[in-house]
Amino acid sequence: MLVLEQILNGIQFGIALFLMSAGLTLIFGIMGVINLTHGSLYMVGAYAAALVAAKTGSALLALVAGLAGAAVAGIVIEALVIRRLYARDHLDQVLATFALILIINQTATMLFGRQPLFVAMPPALSHSVTLLPGLVYPVYRLVVIAVGLVVALGLALPINRTRIGMLVRAGATSREMVRALGVDIRLLYTIIFGLGALLAGLAGAMAAPILAVQVGMGEQILILAFVVVVIGGVGSIRGAFYGALLAGLIDTMLRAFLPGLLRQVMAGSNADALGGGLSSMGVYLLMAIVLLVRPKGLFVRQS
Amino acid sequence: MSSEAIAQTAPAQPALALRLIVAAVIVALLIALPFIGKALGLESFTGLATQVLIYAIAAMSLNLILGYGGMVSFGHAAFFGVGGYAAGILYFHFADKSDFLGFIPGSNALLIALPVAMLVSGIMAAIIGAFSLRTGGVQFIMITLAFAQMLFFLFVSLQTYGGDDGLIMRRRQILPYLDTRDGTTFYYIALAMLAAWFVLTFCIVRSRFGFVLNGMRQNEARMAAMGYAPYPYKLVAFIIAGMGAGLAGALMANYLRFASPDMLHWTKSGELMMMVILGGAGTLFGPLLGATALVLLESFLTAYTENWQLPLGIILLVIVLFSHGGLSALIRRFMPGKP
Numbered sequence: 060m061l062v063l064e065q066i067l068n069g070i071q072f073g074i075a076l077f078l079m080s081a082g083l084t085l086i087f088g089i090m091g092v093i094n095l096t097h098g099s100l101y102m103v104g105a106y107a108a109a110l111v112a113a114k115t116g117s118a119l120l121a122l123v124a125g126l127a128g129a130a131v132a133g134i135v136i137e138a139l140v141i142r143r144l145y146a147r148d149h150l151d152q153v154l155a156t157f158a159l160i161l162i163i164n165q166t167a168t169m170l171f172g173r174q175p176l177f178v179a180m181p182p183a184l185s186h187s188v189t190l191l192p193g194l195v196y197p198v199y200r201l202v203v204i205a206v207g208l209v210v211a212l213g214l215a216l217p218i219n220r221t222r223i224g225m226l227v228r229a230g231a232t233s234r235e236m237v238r239a240l241g242v243d244i245r246l247l248y249t250i251i252f253g254l255g256a257l258l259a260g261l262a263g264a265m266a267a268p269i270l271a272v273q274v275g276m277g278e279q280i281l282i283l284a285f286v287v288v289v290i291g292g293v294g295s296i297r298g299a300f301y302g303a304l305l306a307g308l309i310d311t312m313l314r315a316f317l318p319g320l321l322r323q324v325m326a327g328s329n330a331d332a333l334g335g336g337l338s339s340m341g342v343y344l345l346m347a348i349v350l351l352v353r354p355k356g357l358f359v360r361q362s
Numbered sequence: 363m364s365s366e367a368i369a370q371t372a373p374a375q376p377a378l379a380l381r382l383i384v385a386a387v388i389v390a391l392l393i394a395l396p397f398i399g400k401a402l403g404l405e406s407f408t409g410l411a412t413q414v415l416i417y418a419i420a421a422m423s424l425n426l427i428l429g430y431g432g433m434v435s436f437g438h439a440a441f442f443g444v445g446g447y448a449a450g451i452l453y454f455h456f457a458d459k460s461d462f463l464g465f466i467p468g469s470n471a472l473l474i475a476l477p478v479a480m481l482v483s484g485i486m487a488a489i490i491g492a493f494s495l496r497t498g499g500v501q502f503i504m505i506t507l508a509f510a511q512m513l514f515f516l517f518v519s520l521q522t523y524g525g526d527d528g529l530i531m532r533r534r535q536i537l538p539y540l541d542t543r544d545g546t547t548f549y550y551i552a553l554a555m556l557a558a559w560f561v562l563t564f565c566i567v568r569s570r571f572g573f574v575l576n577g578m579r580q581n582e583a584r585m586a587a588m589g590y591a592p593y594p595y596k597l598v599a600f601i602i603a604g605m606g607a608g609l610a611g612a613l614m615a616n617y618l619r620f621a622s623p624d625m626l627h628w629t630k631s632g633e634l635m636m637m638v639i640l641g642g643a644g645t646l647f648g649p650l651l652g653a654t655a656l657v658l659l660e661s662f663l664t665a666y667t668e669n670w671q672l673p674l675g676i677i678l679l680v681i682v683l684f685s686h687g688g689l690s691a692l693i694r695r696f697m698p699g700k701p
Binding site for chain 2: 087093140143149150151153154155157158159160161162164165166168169278282285286288289293328329332333334335336337339340343344346347350351354355356
């Protein structure tokens with residue numbers, strides 16, 4: 060039962076990772092921009108949701124605020140900085156968005172302080188249900204999983220069925236060709252970036268009641284999301300989905316069970332520290348292995 | 363960047379004399395710096411300058427692969443930290459009178475610690491480079507970051523060596539005939555190391571190896587067509603760069619008497635990249651300029667405000683967006699022929 064519970068936790072973490080990496084992989088694949096500020100959008104979403112939840116007590120309003128906050132921040136960032144980076148090389152993109160992280164994090168610290176904010180669960184979702192005999196699981200986390208799956212489907216349908224989706228897929232495959240065919244690439248870029256910001260905001264807003272809302276929370280998930288993008292293959296939503304679930308499961312399982320295993324061969328506190336460190340390394344190890352076998356990622360055709 | 367290559371192959375004669383003079387002035391200034399600091403009554407100045415020199419070594423090593431080789435490594439702080447921990451762990455076992463892994467004795471000699479740090483980070487760079495260089499572009503940036511994160515979490519989890527809190531060295535490691543505890547002496551040690559690394563970089567860049575490396579940045583396919591397999595050249599450059607960062611890390615651990623996971627944090631990799639870009643990627647003096655600018659800027663801003671990251675971020679953002687070629691390009695614009 061403990062294993063099943065941890066599998067659910069892993070899926071839930073994977074869903075959060077997917078929401079982040081879906082936006083990242085599109086921005087990567089179609090706009091060709093390495094956007095380190097994607098984690099900041101997640102943080103903005105979490106802060107907006109936390110503040111509104113504290114003011115109004117309404118989970119729905121908090122969700123809306125999280126989405127809106129991240130979208131506004133995304134639009135401002137795109138218009139002021141990212142737009143100037145399309146033609147630059149990856150190095151300039153990394154450095155410019157790195158500088159943006161410093162700015163955004165420091166601003167957040169100045170506005171909200173160093174103390175983490177804690178958000179109460181929405182009352183309607185704060186109880187637990189018995190899924191199987193002996194398996195009691197919080198409803199909120201189940202809702203998070205459900206929302207993530209709906210979003211994944213909601214992304215898959217338009218991308219596979221609509222004209223915009225066709226352009227998105229075409230852009231991920233060959234950016235230059237889409238531009239050469241006379242598509243308004245600027246509009247497409249803005250749509251993609253806005254979509255990515257919304258997804259990051261959704262992930263942040265949903266994470267607010269589970270995690271402590273604090274400065275630096277964005278970077279933790281950002282680096283993992285990058286790992287997921289590289290594992291799944293740049294530009295592939297499907298890759299981001301399976302990569303995120305894989306990474307979420309592996310990370311959660313290692314974190315849950317590795318210290319216990321190590322404790323059987325060494326002293327308790329050492330085992331906890333070493334287990335914690337090693338399980339943090341697990342996802343990166345997975346990425347190294349994937350890149351060795353398939354240098355372009357799991358779900359991209361290797362040329 | 364290609365104009366840089368042209369400038370190197372066709373040096374104008376008067377410019378060469380000017381370049382030598384400027385280089386001589388910089389060297390004289392660096393040697394006289396502790397005395398200038400004392401004369402002006404700025405006691406902390408030497409310490410700050412020492413940090414600049416150490417970071418300059420790390421930035422210079424990164425510049426070899428990033429500026430000359432075109433490999434955007436987002437994990438260079440890993441080697442900086444590994445070098446620092448190598449020195450720190452040697453000292454730990456010396457003070458503890460125990461053996462590393464049960465058979466490697468500790469040491470408090472800098473002449474042992476520095477080569478060991480370079481060796482260990484060189485081996486690390488060989489392993490990481492061997493894997494990472496199979497990819498390119500975005501994947502290379504991300505996999506170097508991933509390896510650096512792995513090492514970061516590894517050192518966080520090593521309780522024996524301080525874990526999260528880092529490893530404190532009670533004293534600096536020692537040199538024969540010199541007192542490393544003296545700030546001015548340590549400054550000159552760092553300066554000597556920087557000079558040595560500078561000469562090494564100079565020789566590499568002007569060698570056949572350096573030209574091949576530079577060619578691969580400009581057009582890898584063309585170099586491959588000429589019969590140069592990219593992989594071994596890049597790997598060797600990656601290892602040399604890792605060793606340089608390891609040297610800098612061991613010096614920094616000794617200077618601060620402290621090695622911590624912060625040395626491997628990904629923001630440190632970002633800072634090293636910033637130094638290279640700030641000074642001018644693919645130039646000899648650029649990393650020194652960039653390290654000077656960033657360390658001075660940080661220490662100035664921290665003295666001025668608690669929220670120093672905000673102005674720092676804005677300044678860096680403006681520089682990245684609007685400068686092409688960093689500070690050394692800016693200087694060259696005003697003074698043609700500056701190295």
